[in-house]
Amino acid sequence: MLSDLMINNDFLAYTLANPTQLPAGYHFMLGQHTRVEVLDTGVIVFSPATASKDIVLSCAVHGNETAPIEICNQLISDLLTQRIIAKQRVMFLIGNPAAILNKTRFIDENMNRLFSGAHSKGEGLTHPERHRAKALEKYVADFFNANSDRQRIHYDLHTAIRPSKHEKFAIYPYRPGRAYSGEQMMFLAACGVDTILFHHEPTTTFSYYSSEQFQADAFTVELGKVMPFGQNDMSRFVQTHTMLEKLITESTLPSVAFDPAKVNLYKVSRSINKHFDDFEFNFASDTKNFSAFKQGEVLATEGGKQITVEQPLEAIVFPNENVPVGQRTVLCLVPAPNESIVNT
Numbered sequence: 067m068l069s070d071l072m073i074n075n076d077f078l079a080y081t082l083a084n085p086t087q088l089p090a091g092y093h094f095m096l097g098q099h100t101r102v103e104v105l106d107t108g109v110i111v112f113s114p115a116t117a118s119k120d121i122v123l124s125c126a127v128h129g130n131e132t133a134p135i136e137i138c139n140q141l142i143s144d145l146l147t148q149r150i151i152a153k154q155r156v157m158f159l160i161g162n163p164a165a166i167l168n169k170t171r172f173i174d175e176n177m178n179r180l181f182s183g184a185h186s187k188g189e190g191l192t193h194p195e196r197h198r199a200k201a202l203e204k205y206v207a208d209f210f211n212a213n214s215d216r217q218r219i220h221y222d223l224h225t226a227i228r229p230s231k232h233e234k235f236a237i238y239p240y241r242p243g244r245a246y247s248g249e250q251m252m253f254l255a256a257c258g259v260d261t262i263l264f265h266h267e268p269t270t271t272f273s274y275y276s277s278e279q280f281q282a283d284a285f286t287v288e289l290g291k292v293m294p295f296g297q298n299d300m301s302r303f304v305q306t307h308t309m310l311e312k313l314i315t316e317s318t319l320p321s322v323a324f325d326p327a328k329v330n331l332y333k334v335s336r337s338i339n340k341h342f343d344d345f346e347f348n349f350a351s352d353t354k355n356f357s358a359f360k361q362g363e364v365l366a367t368e369g370g371k372q373i374t375v376e377q378p379l380e381a382i383v384f385p386n387e388n389v390p391v392g393q394r395t396v397l398c399l400v401p402a403p404n405e406s407i408v409n410t
């Protein structure tokens with residue numbers, strides 16, 4: 067049955083052939099060792115008989131961010147062909163298949179602003195991203211709620227619109243009262259993700275949802291710059307791919323003590339939101355993520371006012387003036403040398 071539905075074990079092709087839904091979910095065994103459940107289009111779970119971690123790997127929450135999709139599809143294919151065997155339970159989510167087919171970030175709305183219930187508030191309730199965000203929340207909830215005694219991990223894999231001075235970086239969602247995990251940051255560093263941004267407030271992103279609702283070790287992981295399918299230099303993702311494979315296929319990973327020399331740590335000093343349609347940045351459109359500006363320099367103008375740098379130095383990340391009024395245009399960052407980090 068599997069080969070009829072999923073030719074060449076290509077779950078991405080199968081997902082894109084059924085971009086909105088499957089006729090029905092189904093399950094099957096790989097040998098005697100792994101139960102596979104296809105729950106929906108782009109949703110597949112691999113469950114070995116025993117495990118200590120429940121891991122979610124999501125990609126294509128933004129449809130044009132192709133490198134993470136290729137990484138996940140390769141891991142899924144390697145699991146289906148039994149080239150590798152899962153020792154941990156893992157769910158892969160291909161977030162927005164319709165946007166992948168459309169080769170765009172989204173169809174109607176940025177899905178990564180719709181989690182933690184935002185899908186059911188405000189305007190646009192009929193947008194396909196609203197339904198999908200709600201469904202993805204449920205798959206994650208069911209997946210994590212199935213076990214209470216396992217480490218919960220969610221890496222939501224992305225690529226950034228612009229090039230970055232730190233090519234690979236991760237956003238650590240706001241988590242008041244919970245120390246940051248040094249072990250997680252060392253794992254990410256081993257993936258080549260050597261820069262961490264600590265978020266300063268709750269958000270409606272997918273990683274915040276898993277972190278806040280399920281106390282998962284959850285991150286938005288940016289693996290490089292957006293490229294179309296076929297134009298990713300996959301050699302730049304070998305470290306990430308290798309470490310994700312180890313995470314899934316090894317019973318335990320060596321515990322690596324947190325070493326601040328291995329990571330660049332920033333915290334978000336503020337999120338600059340758009341208030342007027344005329345919002346315009348004052349820097350060149352090819353300015354890289356993590357470019358720094360000095361106190362008093364004008365970052366942007368809107369509604370006849372200037373928005374200036376407040377701290378002695380602020381770096382910028384994710385500048386995007388083409389967002390709806392009310393949404394984030396850019397995050398400002400300052401160094402974060404004194405965060406509470408524990409070695410777990």
Ligand SMILES: O=C(O)CCC(=O)N[C@@H](CCC(=O)O)C(=O)O
Nearest residue numbers: 178224226227228237271286384
């Ligand atoms: O490059 C950009 O401008 C956006 C890249 C991207 O999609 N980033 C995520 C970050 C989510 C987070 O803050 O955790 C996003 O904007 O959704």
Ligand SMILES: [Zn+2]
Nearest residue numbers: 128131224225
């Ligand atoms: Zn993205």
